Amino acid sequence: MNPLLPWIPGLPLAAFAILILVGRRLGRASAGVSIAAMVGSLALTGALAPAVFRVEHVGIQWTWLPHEAGRFQIGLAVDGLSFLMLAVVTVVGTLIQVYSVGYMHHDARFSRFFAYLSLFCASMLGLVMADHFVLLYMCWELVGLCSYLLISFWFEKPQAAMAGRKAFITTRIGDTGLLIGIILLAFTVGELHLDRLSVVRTQLVLGHHETLLTIISLLIFSGAVGKSAQLPLHVWLPDAMEGPTPVSALIHAATMVAAGVYLVARTLPLFTPPSLMGVLGIGLATHLFAGTVALTMTDIKRILAYSTISQLGLMMTALGLGAMELAMFHLFTHAFFKALLFLGAGSVIHATHHQDLAQLGGLSRLMPWTAATFLIAALSMGGAFPLSGFWSKDAILLEAHHAHPWLMWALLGGAIMTTSYVFRLYLRCFHGASHGMHHPHESPVVMVLPMAVLAIGATGAGFFGSPWLHQPLLRILGETVVHEDVDPAILLYSTVALVTGFLLARIVGFRRRSLLPSWLRPVGTWLYRLAANKYFIDEAYNRFIIQPFLRLTSALSRFDLRVIDGLVDRTGMAGWSLSQLKDQFDRQVVDRLVNGLAQVVRTISQLGRRIQTGLVHHYLLCVVAAVVLLLVWLGR
Amino acid sequence: MMPVRHLLVVSCALFSLGIFGVLTRRNAIAILLAIELILNAASLNFVLFSRLFGDPQAQAFALFIIALAACEATVGLAIVIGLYRTAKTVFTDQVNLLRG
Numbered sequence: 233m234n235p236l237l238p239w240i241p242g243l244p245l246a247a248f249a250i251l252i253l254v255g256r257r258l259g260r261a262s263a264g265v266s267i268a269a270m271v272g273s274l275a276l277t278g279a280l281a282p283a284v285f286r287v288e289h290v291g292i293q294w295t296w297l298p299h300e301a302g303r304f305q306i307g308l309a310v311d312g313l314s315f316l317m318l319a320v321v322t323v324v325g326t327l328i329q330v331y332s333v334g335y336m337h338h339d340a341r342f343s344r345f346f347a348y349l350s351l352f353c354a355s356m357l358g359l360v361m362a363d364h365f366v367l368l369y370m371c372w373e374l375v376g377l378c379s380y381l382l383i384s385f386w387f388e389k390p391q392a393a394m395a396g397r398k399a400f401i402t403t404r405i406g407d408t409g410l411l412i413g414i415i416l417l418a419f420t421v422g423e424l425h426l427d428r429l430s431v432v433r434t435q436l437v438l439g440h441h442e443t444l445l446t447i448i449s450l451l452i453f454s455g456a457v458g459k460s461a462q463l464p465l466h467v468w469l470p471d472a473m474e475g476p477t478p479v480s481a482l483i484h485a486a487t488m489v490a491a492g493v494y495l496v497a498r499t500l501p502l503f504t505p506p507s508l509m510g511v512l513g514i515g516l517a518t519h520l521f522a523g524t525v526a527l528t529m530t531d532i533k534r535i536l537a538y539s540t541i542s543q544l545g546l547m548m549t550a551l552g553l554g555a556m557e558l559a560m561f562h563l564f565t566h567a568f569f570k571a572l573l574f575l576g577a578g579s580v581i582h583a584t585h586h587q588d589l590a591q592l593g594g595l596s597r598l599m600p601w602t603a604a605t606f607l608i609a610a611l612s613m614g615g616a617f618p619l620s621g622f623w624s625k626d627a628i629l630l631e632a633h634h635a636h637p638w639l640m641w642a643l644l645g646g647a648i649m650t651t652s653y654v655f656r657l658y659l660r661c662f663h664g665a666s667h668g669m670h671h672p673h674e675s676p677v678v679m680v681l682p683m684a685v686l687a688i689g690a691t692g693a694g695f696f697g698s699p700w701l702h703q704p705l706l707r708i709l710g711e712t713v714v715h716e717d718v719d720p721a722i723l724l725y726s727t728v729a730l731v732t733g734f735l736l737a738r739i740v741g742f743r744r745r746s747l748l749p750s751w752l753r754p755v756g757t758w759l760y761r762l763a764a765n766k767y768f769i770d771e772a773y774n775r776f777i778i779q780p781f782l783r784l785t786s787a788l789s790r791f792d793l794r795v796i797d798g799l800v801d802r803t804g805m806a807g808w809s810l811s812q813l814k815d816q817f818d819r820q821v822v823d824r825l826v827n828g829l830a831q832v833v834r835t836i837s838q839l840g841r842r843i844q845t846g847l848v849h850h851y852l853l854c855v856v857a858a859v860v861l862l863l864v865w866l867g868r
Numbered sequence: 869m870m871p872v873r874h875l876l877v878v879s880c881a882l883f884s885l886g887i888f889g890v891l892t893r894r895n896a897i898a899i900l901l902a903i904e905l906i907l908n909a910a911s912l913n914f915v916l917f918s919r920l921f922g923d924p925q926a927q928a929f930a931l932f933i934i935a936l937a938a939c940e941a942t943v944g945l946a947i948v949i950g951l952y953r954t955a956k957t958v959f960t961d962q963v964n965l966l967r968g
Contacts, residue, residue, distance in 0.1 A: 844968025848960040849899075852890055 237292045237308045240276050240318065240361065243269040245354035248347050255343030262343035263333045266350045270329055273357060274322040277315070284315040285704070291363060309363040309427065312709045316560055317360035317494055320567045323689070324486045325353045327682035331575055332478040334679035335582055345385060349482070352378035356487050360494060365414050365424040368495075372410070372455070375488050376403050382483060383475040395471035402468040406458015410495075413451030417502075420444060430501040442504050449507040452499050453514075460492025460544045463518045467770055469541055473533040477578030480533060485540050485574050486567035493547045493563050497556045512552025516642060519545030521767070523649035527656070527741075528764035530589045532577045535657050539613070540570060542650065549643070550628045553635050557709040561697040562624035564705065568689035569612040569621055573654070575683050576606035580661060582679070583672040589657070594666035598673060601680045603662045605687040610658050612690040614651035614730045620694030622726070627697065629722050644729050651733025656741030664742065875916045882909035896951060896958045900944045907937045 247269035255262045283290050293307030310318065329349055336345050355378060359371035377400075384396030418424055423432050436445045456462070461469040472484050483489070496503070496511065503511065522542035529535045543566050550559035579602040580595060581587055596603035612621035625647065633640040674680065696705040739745055748756045762768075882905055889902025911933040918926030948958060955963045 841968050844966070846964030846967030848896075848963070849891060849894070852899075856887060856891065 234280075234290050234292050236276055236279070237290070237310065237361065240273045240308075240322075241354045241357035243272040243276075243354075244350040244357065247350040248354060251343050251347035251350060255347055258343055260342065262346045263329065266346040267326065267329050267333075269350060270322060270326040270353060273353070274326055277318045277322050280310055280315060280318075284310060284312060293363070305425075306364040306367050308358075308361040310361055313494070313497060313556075313560065314360045316564060316705065316709065317490070318357060320490070320564060321353060321356050321360070321487050324567050324571050324686070325349075325356075325482060327685055328478050328482045328486075328571065328575070331481075331578070331679050331682040332476075334676045335478055335578055336476065341385070345382075345476070348378055348381050348385070349478075352382065352483060352488070356491070359491060363426050365417070365426060368426065368498075369411065369414060372459070372491065372495075373407065375491060376400060376407065376459070379403070379472070379483055379488055382479040383472045385475055385479065389474065391471075392474040395468070395474040399468035399472050402465050403458040406455045406465050409451045409453075409458075410455025413448050413455070416444075416451065417448050420448075426498055429499060433501040445502055446504045446507045449499065449502040449504065450510055452502065453496060453507065453511055456492030456495050456548075457514065458492075459495070460489045460548070461541050462492070462514050462545060462548060463521060464769070466518065466522070466541050467773065470534050470537045470766075473531070473537050477533070477574060477581060480537070481571045481574035481578065484537065485570040489540060489544055490547075490563050490567065493544065493551065493559060496548070496551050497560055500551070500554075500556050508552050508554060510552075511548055515545045515548025515550075515552050516639070517545070518542070519549060519646045520642065520649070521545075523646050523653070524763045525766050526653040527649060528760055529653075531587050532580065532589065532592070532657060532661060533574075533587060535653055536570070536573055536577060539573075539650070539653065542646065543570065543613075546625075546628065546643070546646065549639075550631065553631055553639075555628070555631045557706045558624070558627045558631055560709055561705055562628060564697070565612070565620035565624040565690070565693050568686055568693050569609040572605055572609040572683060572686040572690050573613070575679070575686065576602050576609065579675040579679055579683065580672075582675055589660045591667050592661045593664045594662070595672065596662040599662075599675070601674055601683065605680075605683045606658060606662065608687045609690050610654045612694075613654055614733060615647060615726050616730055617723075617727070618694070619691050620689070623694035623698045626719070626722050626726055629726060630719050633722070640725075644725055647726060647729040648733045648736070651730050652736045652741065655734050655737035659737060659742040872916065872920055875912070879909050879913045879916065882906075882912065894959045894961050896948045896960055897945075899960070900941060900948065903944070904937060904941060907933060907940075911937075 244266070247266045250265055251258070251262050258265065280290060290311075291307060291309035293305045329346070332345065332349065336342055339345060352375065355371045355374035359368055359375060362368040362371060380396045380400040383399050384393045387393045387396070414424065417432075421432050421435070423429075433445065436442065458465045469484060469489070473480055475484075519542050522538045522545060526535050526538035526542060529538060543562070547559045547562050547566070550556075550562060577587075579599065580592065583599060583602075584592065584595075586592055608619070612619040615622045615625045629640050629643055629647075632643055736747075740747060746753065746756070765771075886902045886904075886906035886909055889905060890899055893899050893902060911930045914926045914930045914933065918924060918930070951963065952958055955965075957963065
C-alpha cells in the first residue's frame with residue numbers, strides 16, 4: 233500500500249482545480265502552479281524507480297462499492313509498463329509546459345490553457361496507473377475530453393472548432409468499441425482487474441472460448457485504433473493540428489496517442505493469434521499509408537501529424553508480433569524525438585508566423601538552436617546509429633525478420649519513407665532560399681531549453697534499451713535479455729535505408745528533380761496526387777457515411793415535424809373544433825330556449841298589461857261584470 | 869194599492885239607469901249622481917217591501933240608506949275635488965295615470 237501514489241495524478245488535478253477557479257487572477261503565475269504540480273509528480277515517479285526496478289508490487293487500492301459477494305476494489309498500481317509511461321508523461325509533460333510559457337505568452341486565455349494541460353496530465357497519469365478497466369475507461373474518456381478542449385482552444389477559428397469535434401467524434405467511435413469490449417468481458421468472465429488478465433486468458437483458452445477472446449480483444453483494439461489514429465480512424469489527427477503546437481507535441485505526439493499502444497500492451501494477454509494478426513495488419517497498413525501521405529504534405533505540422541500516425545503504426549506492428557517490450561521501447565524513444573520535432577515546428581511558427589513549406593526556408597542561420605535540435609530529432613527518427621531511434625527501430629526490425637522475413641523489408645520501405653519526409657521537411661525549412669520573411673529570430677530561452685533537454689533525451693534515451701547496458705528498460709517490462717548485441721545485418725540495412733531516404737529527400741524533396749524516366753512520370757504524378765489528397769478518405773467518409781447520416785437525420789426531423797407534431801397540433805385543433813361546436817349548441821339551442829321562455833313571459837305580461845288602462849270607468853265595468861257573474865253563479 | 873210588480877219595475881229601471889250611468893258617463897260628478905240613483909233605487913225597494921210585508925224596520929233602513937248616501941256623496945265629492953286639483957279635469961277618460 234503506497235499512500236503517495238494518488239498524488240501522482242492528484243497534484244496536476246489539484247493544479248487544474250486551482251487554475252479553473254482562480255486562474256484568471258493568477259495570470260502568468262498559473263504556469264508556475266501547473267509546472268510545480270508536474271515537477272512534484274515527476275519527483276514522486278522518480279521516487280518509485282528503485283521499487284519498480286526491484287520488480288516489487290507498488291500499488292494502492294480502495295473499496296468502491298462494498299458488495300456482499302465480494303468487495304469491489306479499484307485502485308492504482310505501478311509496474312514496469314506503467315512506470316515507463318509515467319516517466320514519459322511526467323518528463324515530456326513538464327518540458328512542454330515550460331515551453332508553453334513562451335509559446336502562449338501573448339494568449340488571452342493563458343491560465344485556462346495550463347488548467348487544461350494539468351487536467352490532461354492528471355488523466356493520463358491516472359490512465360496508466362489504473363488497475364481496473366473501469367478506472368482506465370474513465371481516464372480514457374477524460375483524456376479524450378482534454379484533447380477536444382485543447383484542439384479547439386482557439387475556438388474563434390471555425391476550423392479549430394470543427395477539428396475538435398471531429399477528433400472527439402472519431403475517437404468516440406473507437407471508444408464505443410472499447411466500452412462494448414469491457415462490458416462483454418464483464419458479463420462473460422466477470423473479471424475487470426487488469427492484473428488478472430492472464431488468468432482470464434488461460435481460463436478461456438482451456439474452455440475453448442478462443443473466439444470470445446478474439447472478439448473482446450479486437451473490440452479493445454478498436455479503442456486503440458481510435459485513440460492512436462490508426463486506419464481507418466486516423467482522420468482526426470491531421471485536423472487536430474489546428475490546436476496550439478505544445479498541444480500537438482504533448483497530446484498528439486508523445487502521450488495521448490500513445491495511450492492506445494499502452495492499452496494494447498496492457499491487455500496483451502487477451503489477444504489471440506487472429507487478433508494479433510489484425511493488429512499487425514492495421515499497424516503495417518497505417519505505417520505505410522501515412523508514410524506516403526507525409527511525403528506529399530506541405531504544412532509542417534501536417535507532415536509531423538502523418539509521421540506520428542505512421543510511427544504509431546510501427547508500434548502496433550511490433551505489438552502484432554507479440555513484442556510488447558519493443559513497442560513500448562519505441563514509444564519511449566518516439567516520445568522524445570517526436571515531441572522535439574513538434575516543439576521545433578512550434579518554434580518556427582512562433583518566429584515566422586508561417587506554417588507552409590512554400591513560405592519557409594533558410595532558417596538555420598537565424599534559428600540555430602531550433603535547427604540543431606530539429607536535426608538531432610530527425611536523425612533519431614530516421615534511425616541513425618547511436619541515437620535513440622536507432623535502437624528501438626532496429627529491435628523491431630530484428631523481431632520482424634524473425635517472425636516474417638517479408639515484414640522486415642516492408643518496414644524498411646517504411647523507414648525509407650520516414651527518413652525521406654522528415655529530411656524533406658528539415659531541408660526545405662532550414663536550408664535553401666528564404667522566402668522573404670521579416671526578421672525571424674531564435675525563440676526565447678524558455679522555449680529553447682526544453683528543446684535542448686529533449687534533444688539530450690532523443691540522443692540518449694535509446695541506451696536504456698540497448699544491449700550495451702543490458703537493456704534495463706526491457707527488463708522492467710518483464711522481458712529478460714532480448715538480444716545479445718547489435719545485429720550487423722540489420723544495422724547495415726537500416727543505415728542504407730537512412731542514406732537512401734536522405735538522398736531522396738535531398739534530390740526529389742529539396743532540389744525538386746524528378747528521378748523517374750519520362751514514361752513513368754504520369755504514373756508518378758497520379759500516385760503523388762492520390763497521396764497528396766490523403767487517398768480521398770475524408771471525402772469518402774463524407775460521401776458515404778456523413779451525408780447519408782445527415783440525410784437520415786433531416787428525414788427523421790421532417791417526420792417528427794410533420795407527422796408527430798402534426799398529430800399533436802391536429803389533436804389540439806380537434807379539441808378546439810369540439811369546443812366551437814359546443815359553443816354553437818350553447819348559443820343556438822340553450823340560449824334560445826332561455827330567451828324564448830323569457831319572451832313568452834314578456835308576451836303574456838304585455839297582453840296582461842292591457843287590462844290596466846288606468847281609466848276608472850273600465851274598472852267600474854269590471855266590478856259590475858264580476859257582480860253579475862257572482863249573482864249568476866250563486867243563483868245556480 | 870197598485871200591484872207590486874209595477875213598483876219593482878220602477879225600482880229596477882232606476883237601478884239599471886244608475887248602472888248605465890255609472891258605466892257610461894264621462895264626468896266624474898255624473899258618475900256620482902248615477903251612484904245616488906242606484907242608492908235611491910235600493911232605497912225604494914226597501915220601502916216597497918216594507919209596505920208589502922207591513923214591517924216598518926225596512927223603512928228605517930231606507931233612512932239609513934239616505935244618510936249613508938249623503939256621507940258617501942261627500943267623500944266622493946272630496947275625491948273628485950282632489951282629482952280636479954291634480955288632473956285639472958273631471959272627465960274620467962282623460963285620467964289614466966295609473967295605466968300599467
